[in-house]
Every structure is written in structure tokens, then in C-alpha cells.
Amino acid sequence: xxxxxxxxxxxxxxxxxxxxxxxxxxxxxxxxxxxxxxxxxxxxxxxxxxxxxxxxxxxxxxxxxxxxxxxxxxxxxxxxxxxxxxxxxxxxxxxxxxxxxxxxxxxxxxxxxxxxxxxxxxxxxxxxxxxxxxxxx
Numbered sequence: 495x496x497x498x499x500x501x502x503x504x505x506x507x508x509x510x511x512x513x514x515x516x517x518x519x520x521x522x523x524x525x526x527x528x529x530x531x532x533x534x535x536x537x538x539x540x541x542x543x544x545x546x547x548x549x550x551x552x553x554x555x556x557x558x559x560x561x562x563x564x565x566x567x568x569x570x571x572x573x574x575x576x577x578x579x580x581x582x583x584x585x586x587x588x589x590x591x592x593x594x595x596x597x598x599x600x601x602x603x604x605x606x607x608x609x610x611x612x613x614x615x616x617x618x619x620x621x622x623x624x625x626x627x628x629x630x631x
Contacts, residue, residue, distance in 0.1 A: 507542035
């Protein structure tokens with residue numbers, strides 16, 4: 495399941511909680527992600543989803559490098575800072591924090607994703623700052 499509103503792993507977890515957990519009784523969830531991203535994904539989903547949600551992380555092996563690992567650590571630190579004090583919070587409080595403090599949802603940064611732009615299966619992400627985006631609006 496994928497949400498077009500999601501821009502990152504935090505969004506994946508939050509929009510999944512809002513759109514699916516609140517509507518359907520889900521007994522087991524399997525989250526598939528790359529091996530270098532698995533630990534961060536697990537922590538984010540544990541934080542965002544209700545305690546009663548049973549889920550597994552399925553890792554896919556990749557060729558990772560030191561820079562990727564450092565980016566993962568920095569991203570996890572940013573997540574912890576952004577959502578500090580909201581463990582076991584309700585969906586509304588989590589979304590409020592997401593839209594107020596998270597740079598990909600608060601208007602600080604805008605990500606646009608082009609899937610299969612060249613027809614080769616590449617995913618290209620283009621980053622605009624808020625001011626650059628307004629110049630093209």
C-alpha cells in the first residue's frame with residue numbers, strides 16, 4: 495500500500511495508520527524496505543503505530559556505503575527531535591507535529607518524485623526550497 499501524500503518513512507507510517515488502521519482490522523503488517531533503512535523504519539513504525547499493531551520488517555539486501563549509513567543516523571536523530579514527547583500519541587497530534595515541524599511537510603522543502611521518467615525504472619527526486627517553488631507556481 496502506498497500513499498501519494500507520503501514523502502518519507504514517517505509519512506508512510508502516519509498515512510498508513512490514518513487510512514488503513516483506522517478503517518480496517520489488520521492482524522499482521524509486513525513492511526518491506528532496504529537493509530540499511532530497516533532499523534530506522536522499525537523505530538519510526540513502532541513510534542507511530544499503536545502498541546497493539548503487530549508488524550514485521552522485511553529487509554532487502556542492497557549495496558550500501560558509509561555515506562548512506564551516516565544519512566540514516568542523521569535522519570533518525572531528526573525524527574526523534576521532531577516527534578519528541580509524542581510517543582503513543584493520537585493521530586491528530588502526530589499529524590499536527592508533522593505539518594508544523596517536519597521540513598518535508600511544513601513547507602520548508604518540497605519533494606517531487608518522477609517515477610520512470612526515462613523509462614528505465616529510475617526514481618528521480620527533485621528538491622525545491624519553498625522560495626524556489628513559489629517562483630514556479
